[in-house]
Amino acid sequence: xxxxxxxxxxxxxxxxxxxxxxxxxxxxxxxxxxxxxxxxxxxxxxxxxxxxxxxxxxxxxxxxxxxxxxxxxxxxxxxxxxxxxxxxxxxxxxxxxxxxxxxxxxxxxxxxxxxxxxxxxxxxxxxxxxxxxxxxxxxxxxxxxxxxxxxxxxxxxxxxxxxxxxxxxxxxxxxxxxxxxxxxxxxxxxxxxxxxxxxxxxx
Numbered sequence: 601x602x603x604x605x606x607x608x609x610x611x612x613x614x615x616x617x618x619x620x621x622x623x624x625x626x627x628x629x630x631x632x633x634x635x636x637x638x639x640x641x642x643x644x645x646x647x648x649x650x651x652x653x654x655x656x657x658x659x660x661x662x663x664x665x666x667x668x669x670x671x672x673x674x675x676x677x678x679x680x681x682x683x684x685x686x687x688x689x690x691x692x693x694x695x696x697x698x699x700x701x702x703x704x705x706x707x708x709x710x711x712x713x714x715x716x717x718x719x720x721x722x723x724x725x726x727x728x729x730x731x732x733x734x735x736x737x738x739x740x741x742x743x744x745x746x747x748x749x750x751x752x753x754x755x756x757x758x759x760x761x762x763x764x765x766x767x768x769x770x771x772x773x774x775x776x777x778x779x780x781x782x783x784x785x786x787x788x789x790x791x792x793x794x795x796x797x798x799x800x801x802x803x
Contacts (some may be wrong), residue, residue, distance in 0.1 A: 611635045611652075619656065620672045623663040627674045631657045632667070678746045679716050682755075685743020686715040688736035689759045689780050691728040696776035698766050699729055707765035711758050737783055744784035752784045753794050760798040769799065 615632035635652030655664045673681065690708040697704060705725055712720040728736075747755060759780055763773040774795070781791030 614654065617670075618674055618676075619658075619670050620674050621658040621661065621663065622665060622669060622672075623661050624658060627676065628661075629659040630670075631659060632670075633657050633664075673746065681739075681742050681746055683712065683716040684739045686755065686758065687712050687717070687720070687724075687728050688731075688739035688743075689755070690762055691725070691731065691736055692733070692740075692776050692780060693759050693763045693773060694725070695729060696772040697763055697770060701766035704762060704765040707762045711762060714758075740780055740783040747784065752781075752786055753790075755784065756781050756786065756791060756794050757798045760795050761802065764799065764802050769795075 611633040613631045614634045617630060617632075618627055619630045620626070621628040621630070632654060633656075634654045637649045637652060639649060654667050656667055656669050657664050690712055694704055694708055699705075705722060708725060709720055709722070712724075717724075743755070744752060756777065760769070760777055763769050763777060769777070777795055778788060778791055781788070781794070786794075
C-alpha cells in the first residue's frame with residue numbers, strides 16, 4: 601500500500617474588516633488569516649505542527665500583506681480624524697477668545713461642517729468647549745498625522761478665521777493658534793506666516 605504523507609499549510613480566518621489595500625490603492629474588505637503547518641497523510645491534515653503567523657488578505661485583489669498594513673487608516677477613518685481635529689481646534693480658539701460671540705460660533709460651525717460634520721451645531725460647540733485640553737490636543741495631533749504640508753496650512757488658516765470672526769486676534773487667540781500649529785507639526789516661523797497672511801486676507 602502506497603502511503604502519501606507530507607506537510608500542509610492550513611489557514612483560517614481570525615478577523616474581518618475594512619482596510620486600505622496597498623495593491624488596490626483604496627479601501628477594501630479584508631480577511632485576517634492565521635496559518636499553521638500540519639503533518640498530513642493522503643493530503644488530509646492530521647497533526648498540527650508550527651504556526652506560520654498571520655497575514656491580511658484583500659477580498660478584492662486576493663493580495664496578502666503583513667498585519668502592519670492595518671495601521672494605514674482607511675478613507676473613512678481619515679475623514680473622521682480630520683473632522684474631530686477641526687472640532688478640537690475650533691474649541692481651543694473659541695476658548696481663547698469669546699466663546700459666546702455669535703459670529704465666532706457661527707464660523708466654527710460652518711468650518712467643522714465643511715470638514716465632514718454637517719450636523720454640527722451650537723449644542724455640539726458647547727459640548728466641545730467643556731472637554732479637557734489634553735483630549736482636544738490629542739485630536740489635533742491625530743488629525744495632523746494624516747495631513748500633507750499644504751493641508752496643514754489650510755487647517756491652521758481655517759482656525760485663524762474662526763479667531764478673526766469676532767474681530768482682530770487677541771494675544772490669547774494668537775498664542776492658541778501657535779499651539780495648534782505646533783500640534784500639527786508646523787514650525788513657529790511657518791505658522792506665523794500662515795497667521796499673518798490669513799489676517800491680511802481678511803481685511
